[in-house]
Amino acid sequence: MVKKQNKIPKKEINLANTHVPDKVYAYSLQVKHALYELQKCSGDDMVSVEVLEDVAIQKSDGTVKAIQLKNVSSKHNPISNRAKDLWKTLSNWLLAVNSKELDVNSTKFILFVTADRSGSIVDSFNKATTFEESQKVWDEARKEFYHESGEEKETPEDYVFYIRHFFNPANKLLASKIIGNFSLSTINVNYTALLFEAFCERAMVEEELGDVLFKYMLGWIEKKVSELVENKKPMCIAYQEYKTELMAIRREYNQKLSLKELAPRPTEQEVQNEMNALRRYLEQLDIVECDYTEKIEAINDYLRASTNRTIWAKRGDISDGSLTSYQETLIKKWDTKRKILSLKNKSLNLSPEELGKLLYLECKDEPVNIDHLYVPDFFTAGCYHALSDDVIIGWHPHYKDIFMPGSGFNVQLK
Incomplete structure (x- = not known):
């Protein structure tokens, strides 16, 4: 559960803040999830890929959903207590908040895992609903890596930096606020099947058109973000643009699937x-x-x-x-x-x-x-x-x- 946000003015996206846009072609999961999130948008909402996060949604009221995606294709658990992926994500969010790239008071920090995974620390973060609870679970999680004396426990070198950063007492206030606005989403079904079902339901697509329109819109998003990369622009898609394209292609295919009157009318x-x-x-x-x-x-x-x-x-x-x-x-x-x-x-x-x-x-x-x-x-x-x-x-x-x-x-x- 995420605490209620205060409305703030919508922030312009600076191209300098983008996260490695030249790698978008390899991120099929981000493209798929952009489609998933566009289904839930409205008004002047905008969905971006590799700008503020893997996928981010700028809402009409100025709030932001920053979504980090974790694709799990094996028994790997990216959210276990000592998973490098987990602490890298939390540390990067803290960096984004410190650099003013993300406003901690108006951003929802979402970890989306494409498998049924869990971890005691991340679960405690997900359940924290107040600032006091967030501070408490931060203290408890810190014990995984630090003795009561404050001495650091043995931690692998490849992610010890993230641990030191997130659990630095000087960062406790902002880290706790991130926890307060954090939510975890996991799935226990095939992600593509889940996306297809959500697309058909939310777009109210006829069953016989579902597959062809799903593939078309997925390809349209991928083409759109690729063109933006090539033109050195942020990879952002406005919901209204997406809605217009979907309505146009639905109309086109509906016409293709209609029997037209070919004979002259009776005299x-x-x-x-x-x-x-x-x-x-x-x-x-x-x-x-x-x-x-x-x-x-x-x-x-x-x-x-x-x-x-x-x-x-x-x-x-x-x-x-x-x-x-x-x-x-x-x-x-x-x-x-x-x-x-x-x-x-x-x-x-x-x-x-x-x-x-x-x-x-x-x-x-x-x-x-x-x-x-x-x-x-x-x-x-x-x-x-x-x-x-x-x-x-x-x-x-x-x-x-x-x-x-x-x-x-x-x-x-x-």
Whole structure:
């Protein structure tokens, strides 16, 4: 838990403060995590790579999240009590605070480990929520490396400098403040899988577009930071820029995954010929008391769906299998709605004609796509009319008795 921060003016990033920007190409984890953090941003937030930290977020209110990433691909534990990685990170944060690169009062110091790891000292730092608790856990942690007399315990040379720096009594105040604003994040799943799931959820990406958009945005971020390095600029991506790009690529792929109307619209003569042909789907509408305008609309939907369906099949845009599956889906939806309305009608007490028209309007009003392909508005209604023309479905509760051969029921169009 991190203590509540006071708002401060947003700080400009100085290129001179960047951490080895020429090495960005080797830091795929930073690029991935930049995408992870961008999902949680809003407003004028900005995410940077290898500027203030491995990844950093400058919030609209001026606060900063400085994130140090630890990629663990073996049994190595980068946050054990005597892990060099841990003390190097804490010492570097202290250096950044002393040099005014990071404001200790407005920065959240986050250690993100891509594995399920722990350590008693880092866990105690993570649990400290007040300044008093932070000072206490600093004192306790110091005992790992110093005797009560103050004499230094044996510590490996490769990280003894970090220990001396972080546990120097002169640095206790700032070190304790860092601990107070410190948090630890670990995961016990594959990081790429976690990132993909977060991307799809937070960006509200359709399942069928998730993989392609995820790869695109990851590549876009990598390209963006590479261009910034080449132009000797800080590797910063504004959330609004990211949001604009995501919306644009979503729109582009959605258009690619939409079936376009390719056939010309029916002429007035073709519509009139269809009306005069006394088609069964029109009779189905007639017995639920649809008016002339509704039947004209139905004819247009039926003819447009029929001609475009033929063209799409010839072009290979849709397969016979997908059309069969689509037809089965429509029948299931029609049957479900029919049963629901039948139950509701016990209290509504609608006439058979009213119930039938309500069923027709509800089916017509709900678009149904073909697998991952978006269909034009007229297509679903037109396909329902094709099914009703074959009396596979019907709108009137007693449509089978009315239209089945030998029923003796004679329907006259109005």
